[in-house]
Structures are given as C-alpha cells and as structure tokens.
Amino acid sequence: QVQLVESGGGLVQAGGSLRLSCAGSGRTFSRDAMGWFRQAPGKDREFVAAISWTGGSTYYGDSVKGRFTISRVNAKNTVYLQMNSLKPEDTAVYYCAAASSRYSSSWQQYEYWGQGTQVTVSS
Secondary structure, three states: OOEEEEEEOEEEEOOOOOOOEEEOOOOOOOOOOEEEEEEEEOOOOOEEEEOOOOOOOEEOOOOOOOOOOEEEEEHEEEEEEEEOOHHHHHEEEEEEEEOOOOOOOOHHHHHHEEOEEEEEEEO
C-alpha cells in the first residue's frame, strides 16, 4: 500500500517553530517532486512549498517565503518542512503530496497525498 504519512504537527505559540515530516512507504518517492499544502477551515487548499526530486530546486508560497524551508532525504523516502516565525494565520491542516511530474504549486499535479497533520499557532 502506497502511503505518505505526516507527523510533527501540534500547538505552538506565535513566533515559535515546528518541523513537519512526511514519510513515504510502499514505493520510492525519490524520483517524485514533493509538495506541502495546507487548508484552514472554510478556506481553499493553499500551496506552501515544493521541492524537485533532486532537492536542488525549491519553490514557496508568498505567505511563507523566508520563514519555511522544505528539504528531503531520498535515502529515507522523507520530506521535511521547517516552519519558523509561525503566525496564527499559519494555523491549518498541513498535507504532503507527491508528483511524478515537475514540482508545481498546483495541487492537481500531485497524485499521492498524506492524511494531514494539524498545526495550531496561538497568539
């Protein structure tokens, strides 16, 4: 069974940091672009960050540039999202996703999705 499983979410105060992990299983994702998206209640799914399969290229949504960093370790079939200087507006369920095509900010390009992990930032 092919799975992506996120972990590392939780409750943090504004200004704090969290590191999300997304572990793949059932197949290797080392040749896939990987992305992080988030969705807050009542809002559309929002692109957060993406990384090429080599890890050499990264791409961020405007709202997280300079605060979040995406990275990957292909040997571990895992992608990470380091989130610093968190704000209450970062509160959402965070999803990782895999795309066999080039990395993209469009969620429609991603074929595999995790179940999500909740991030709550208190003011």
